[in-house]
Amino acid sequence: MEKEQELKIYNEAIDFFGVESQKIMVIEEMSELTKELCKELRSRGDIPHIAEELADVEITLAQLKMIYNIHQAVEEQKDYKLNRLAKNMAELKKAQNQ
Numbered sequence: 001m002e003k004e005q006e007l008k009i010y011n012e013a014i015d016f017f018g019v020e021s022q023k024i025m026v027i028e029e030m031s032e033l034t035k036e037l038c039k040e041l042r043s044r045g046d047i048p049h050i051a052e053e054l055a056d057v058e059i060t061l062a063q064l065k066m067i068y069n070i071h072q073a074v075e076e077q078k079d080y081k082l083n084r085l086a087k088n089m090a091e092l093k094k095a096q097n098q
């Protein structure tokens with residue numbers, strides 16, 4: 001789906017269901033993904049269900065970013081945290097090789 005269409009649907013969902021409802025949906029969908037991951041770790045899950053719940057989480061997280069208008073702040077946090085992760089791994093690899 002095109003990004004513009006995706007954003008339109010998110011906005012319509014927020015307007016139609018309301019901000020509070022969509023915040024609750026994020027929590028519900030994260031719980032469903034948590035359940036599927038737990039099932040998979042107990043060898044009772046399956047990848048299609050994980051994919052389904054992960055999609056639900058991504059859809060609701062996108063709406064949450066719109067509700068709080070924090071797209072740029074999230075991207076900045078991701079850049080900072082990914083750079084920190086890369087630096088930490090490089091230091092750990094270096095220490096392992098000493």
Ligand SMILES: [Mg+2]
Nearest residue numbers: 029032053056
């Ligand atoms: Mg779900």
